[in-house]
Amino acid sequence: MTSLRQLLAHNMKERRHILGLSQAKLAEKANISTHYVAMIELMRKFPMPEMLEQIAKALDIEAPELFSMPPSPAGNLRKLHKAVLSDIQSTLEKVVTKTIQDTVAAVIDAHIKDLKK
Numbered sequence: 001m002t003s004l005r006q007l008l009a010h011n012m013k014e015r016r017h018i019l020g021l022s023q024a025k026l027a028e029k030a031n032i033s034t035h036y037v038a039m040i041e042l043m044r045k046f047p048m049p050e051m052l053e054q055i056a057k058a059l060d061i062e063a064p065e066l067f068s069m070p071p072s073p074a075g076n077l078r079k080l081h082k083a084v085l086s087d088i089q090s091t092l093e094k095v096v097t098k099t100i101q102d103t104v105a106a107v108i109d110a111h112i113k114d115l116k117k
Contacts, residue, residue, distance in 0.1 A: 003044040007067045008052075013041050015059045029058035 016026050023041070027034040039045035040055075047055065049063075056063040100112060 003043075004059070004067060007044055007069065008046070009043045009081045011066050011068065012037075012059070015061060015065075019059065021059075026055070026058055030054045070094065 012026075015109075016023070021029070023037045024034045026114060027037045030051075032051065036047075040047060052066060053063050056066055093099070
């Protein structure tokens with residue numbers, strides 16, 4: 001089981017890397033010391049709620065996101081599967097609709113030509 005310290009350390013590092021922030025830059029944005037950021041990421045310190053809010057703000061996220069579990073590979077696979085199925089369904093609907101429209105238009109054109117004869 002993952003501890004809150006592990007989640008916090010992982011999510012802080014992950015978000016910091018996504019934003020391209022060094023520990024020093026994050027510390028500056030959160031108005032805390034670089035050493036304190038390092039200690040949190042090494043799971044040696046655990047910040048108070050007010051500090052968590054400052055860190056979250058510096059990382060452009062809400063404080064609860066600091067403790068969210070990373071998605072599992074199976075969860076990601078399910079999301080991908082749903083997205084692919086949705087794309088296939090959407091494409092099929094467009095193709096079928098276009099085919100029906102083209103067929104109806106061709107039948108109408110043929111009947112009009114027959115009526116003109």
